[in-house]
Amino acid sequence: GDSVTQMEGPVTLSEEAFLTINCTYTATGYPSLFWYVQYPGEGLQLLLKATKADDKGSNKGFEATYRKETTSFHLEKGSVQVSDSAVYFCALSLPKGGNQFYFGTGTSLTVIP
């Protein structure tokens, strides 16, 4: 079935380190792919998205490229900040039955000064 698998956490990095959070998906059809971020005690916020193969989503220094050949959408940032500490969710959307979304289990990131 349709699903998203993302890297288990928690991830702890020093400030200015390089970040990669892996995400792979299984889907019938042509999904849109998303990264959401959740800060403590808050709802999810859209971080970036890509709607077709080879698209690159980017926002706030984060990037992810829709790779159809490897069914992946890895999140990267060149230099993380303390303020990036949050939980990151990978998700896919399929146009069926009311726009079905499938979320990964989330990856907790802590950035230490």
Added chain:
Amino acid sequence: SQTIHQWPATLVQPVGSPLSLECTVEGTSNPNLYWYRQAAGRGLQLLFYSVGIGQISSEVPQNLSASRPQDRQFILSSKKLLLSDSGFYLCAWSLDTDTQYFGPGTRLTVL
């Protein structure tokens, strides 16, 4: 612009008591609406979604129910809460195949 509201923000309820959480969306028409639950330290669990007034699909059997009495209003209810109903409840909306936008959430603690 569109906004989504949830209330209450936090709620502490005894086991066996009823529940009503409300979600409203402003600035759009005929959105798809969703209820998710997030247990502590866990991922998102889709509970219900709705593609229109009175149209509710349930994803997980439980003692919760949902209703959509108006186009932009989505209500999550329970007649008798269980301890396992504790969690962070998130409402979201989307249009067609576009992005889901989330509300601020309701923290429910059942004692």
